[in-house]
Amino acid sequence: MHKLRRYILSTFGLLFFSIFLPLFSIASVIFLIKLASYTAVIQLNLWEMFKLYLFILPEILFYTLPITFFVAAALSLFRLSTDNEMVVVFALGIKPTFILYTLMKPAALLSLLLIFDFFVLFPHTTVLSTNFVRYKQSEANFNLQASEFGHNFGDWLLYIGKAHKDRSYGDVVLFHKEEKEEILIQAEKAEVLNNKGVLRLKLTNGQGYSYTDEKLTQMQFEAMMINNVMQTELRPYNSPIDFWLDPERRKNKIRMFITDILLSLFPVAGLFAALSIGIAHVRHQKGFVYLWLFASMLFYYSGTTGLQKALGFYTIPAVFFSWLFVTYIIYRRRIRARF
Structure with missing residues (x-):
């Protein structure tokens, strides 16, 4: 029995990875095309694109793994049926429940992994991705070009004489005007620093002038920091529970929570359907396996x-137990009654 269990799982594993890799590649390409649209607004290098891809990786896995498991389970059993190996198994007195229990353990482990994915990893990576894009947008809003007028750094007018490859600037002049005072600053070098979404301008080796109706003030400096001028609103994150209970976009989060719970349970919920589709009399059912696979996923989703909209959170038990009941009836009539 142990060898038979290993043989079934090995057949399932080969099909699982042969289905998962193409699905994962297609989903990755789609998401990468979506990420490429960000380059119209912000500048991203190869490493930053890879970081954004890592942020969406849990989402890609979440939507590909349940489908892969269901299809691989059904097709692996169907392959054993077409090779007449399933006939030998049942002729030896082994019941279909043995195959059900064999696939139950990986299905349960996958469901737990998917629940952890969407409940814990997804909020974390979503906040990271959002804050990273906002961070890059704040830099894009401060895209300086040398020898051009019209640059602003908060309330300061800014002129750049030289731009260097290390994102530092030379011959920098800043001007700020208030009702009773005008300030002019000249520096040999300037650097833009982004600290947790707060842009700061670091000036090196320069002098400043402050002019009012009463006096003119001059100062020399080796380093000057203009702080808290432009700030990016980063999305706070404390824990997954805070993310899901946050009232912001509550309707979308409720809909996402219900959908993701049911998709996480799909590997377990789809076992009866997988056995009903995969264990087949080849002569009668060969042309309908893929149709039943597509129809099963379509009805569940x-x-x-x-x-x-009608049931709210009651959608979770309603869909899950209804699906189990219907597929169990089909399994009992098509498989258990015959074998």
């Missing part, structure tokens, strides 16, 4: 999204 349609119920997941279509009942939320």
